[in-house]
Amino acid sequence: MDRNSTYHESTTSICPQCSERVPAKIIIKNKSIFLEKYCKKHGIQEELLEEDAEYYLDRRKYDKPGTISTTQTKINKGCPFDCGLCPNHDQHTCIALIEITNNCNLKCPVCYANGGKGKFLSLNRISEMLDFYVESEGGEAEILQISGGEPT
Incomplete structure (x- = not known):
């Protein structure tokens, strides 16, 4: 994260090169929202999430916490290889x-x-x-x- 960016929140992501789970930050920079990922093998990588930071932040007020957690699949290899409603995601079917x-x-x-x-x-x-x-x-x-x- 450079001096021209503001930290918004932490999350976990996937390195696009090795598919390992990596720590990530959501940052605000130049009025846009970026996902900054840190992979031990491939370093820091940045991806644009939303060009309009104000729009992104405004939409977040409509986020709704999950009401129930359901599972449809078992954990086999772990993220990102076992996509679906597995116990790791603590989620339900949104749509x-x-x-x-x-x-x-x-x-x-x-x-x-x-x-x-x-x-x-x-x-x-x-x-x-x-x-x-x-x-x-x-x-x-x-x-x-x-x-x-x-x-x-």
Whole structure:
């Protein structure tokens, strides 16, 4: 951290070169927000998180602490290799996404789903997925996004 930056908070991150967990700081510099990481092997690395520090700090007032912690996966290799709702993350599903079909017309200018000719989920399968989501959230799910097959 240089003299032109202000410390905001500490966190943990991942070194982009070796994928090791590393200590990190969120700093304010030149009216922007940066993540400053320190890796013993690769030194200090800095990544831009938000160009507008005022916007970033204002949005943080809407952060909501987690209400429940759920796990869907077991710890095998540890971060960042066991992505998912593992016991290390002490988190729950923030936004569940059900892709009801991966069948599309392939005319989207940008495709986030790698769509193509595919299949549709049955109503029974969608119902099972919804039940699993609600159960894993302790009986009360917060946000569900339904996606797939959007026309262009």
